[in-house]
Each structure stands twice: as structure tokens, then as C-alpha cells.
Amino acid sequence: MPFDLISGRFIPEKSNIWRDCVDGYYDWVKEHIEEGAPLNESDHCGDPPLLLAAGGGHLSCMKLLMSEGADIEQRNVMMETPLSRAAHNGFILAVKYLLDQGADVNCLDLGDNTPLHWAAMRGHVEIVDLxxxxxxDRTVRNKQDKLAIDMCQPCWSDAYRYTREVLAA
Structure with a gap:
């Protein structure tokens, strides 16, 4: 819930049903869908519901949203997709589900980063492998002319060596 950290009070105008519900509150998501909440529109912070659910690894919410017609390729203002966000945050089950449902494995965000770039940077070895x-495509270069393997740096992840080995194979 959106609270003012100083006063500890709830601020209703900063509330968002999707942002608040993806903490795993499946029933809350279901209720808002039944009330006609939009499935493919961004909230005031620029994130659509499936992207929020994927970014939090909330598989049951993702499945519900998809079954109700949420667009698997919905994007936020940074052009991230649910797959990009799940790969970045390390939620392998969310990544696998989205890939099985036909998500574009080589989708580009605003910086021309793919989910592979994000997973590599964060050292999510299993997601890189998946x-x-x-x-x-490990040959995609982002706007900084970096390959996914170039994103494997110790400043981003302790697993950078292992991630680099998977990408180099």
C-alpha cells in the first residue's frame, strides 16, 4: 500500500490496484478484473498489470491476467515487457511461463536491451541458459554497443563469471 513514510499515513491518490495487488493477492487481482479494471493499460507510474506481476514473480496472477486477455507483449514507458522484467528480477518460473506462452525472447527495451542482456547483467545463470x-540471440547489441556477455561484470553480480561461461559456450 502506498504510505507516506514520514507520517505513516495511507495516501489514496498514490494507490494503484495493480501495483498493490501483485504482492501475491490473487483474489484481489481477480476482484478487480471482475470489476472491469483495464488489463493492458499502464498505471500512473507507467507499468501495466502483467508486467508488474511478472516483475514480482507472481505466477498465479500472471496466469489469471493472461487468461483474461492481458497482452503478453504489453510495455511500460521504458518499453520493458513482462519477459524483460521477469528476466531482470530473476524469476525463472515467470520467464519459463512467458516463453511457453509465446513471448518474444528477443524483445528490445528503450536501450535496445533484450531479456538476455538483463539476465546476464544480474547474473541469473539459469535464466540466461533458459x-x-x-x-x-546472443549477438544483439544494445544502444551502448554491448552484447549480453559484455553485461557480465562484477559490479552487477557475484555470479558474473558463471554467467559469462554460459554465454561463451
Missing amino acids: LLKYKA
């Missing part, structure tokens, strides 16, 4: 199995 994305490669789903034919992620």
Missing part, C-alpha cells in the same frame, strides 16, 4: 534454449 533464454538461450529458447533461441535468444
Whole structure:
């Protein structure tokens, strides 16, 4: 819930049903869908509901939203997709579900980063491996002219060496 950290009071105008519900409150998501809340529109912070659910690894909410017609390729203002956010945050089950549902494994965000770039940067070795199995293109360069393997740096992750090994194979 959106609270003012100083006063500890709830601020209704900063509330968002999608942002508040993706903490795993499946019934809350279901209730708002039944009330006709939009499935493919961004909230005031720029994030659509499936992207929020994927970014939090809330698989049951993701499945519900998809079954109700949420667009698997919905994007926020930074052009992130649910797959990009799940890969960035390390939620392998969310990544696998989205890939199985046909998400674009090579989708580009505003900086031309793919989910592989994000997973590599964060050292999510298993997700990097999974994305490669789903034919992620390791030759895509982002706007900084970086490949996913170039994102494997110790400043971003302690697992950078292992991630680099998977990408180099």
C-alpha cells in the first residue's frame, strides 16, 4: 500500500490496484478484473498489470491476467515487457511461463536491451541458459554497443563469471 513514510499515513491518490495487488493477492487481482479494471493499460507510474506481476514473480496472477486477455507483449514507458522484467528480477518460473506462452525472447527495451542482456547483467545463470534454449540471440547489441556477455561484470553480480561461461559456450 502506498504510505507516506514520514507520517505513516495511507495516501489514496498514490494507490494503484495493480501495483498493490501483485504482492501475491490473487483474489484481489481477480476482484478487480471482475470489476472491469483495464488489463493492458499502464498505471500512473507507467507499468501495466502483467508486467508488474511478472516483475514480482507472481505466477498465479500472471496466469489469471493472461487468461483474461492481458497482452503478453504489453510495455511500460521504458518499453520493458513482462519477459524483460521477469528476466531482470530473476524469476525463472515467470520467464519459463512467458516463453511457453509465446513471448518474444528477443524483445528490445528503450536501450535496445533484450531479456538476455538483463539476465546476464544480474547474473541469473539459469535464466540466461533458459533464454538461450529458447533461441535468444546472443549477438544483439544494445544502444551502448554491448552484447549480453559484455553485461557480465562484477559490479552487477557475484555470479558474473558463471554467467559469462554460459554465454561463451
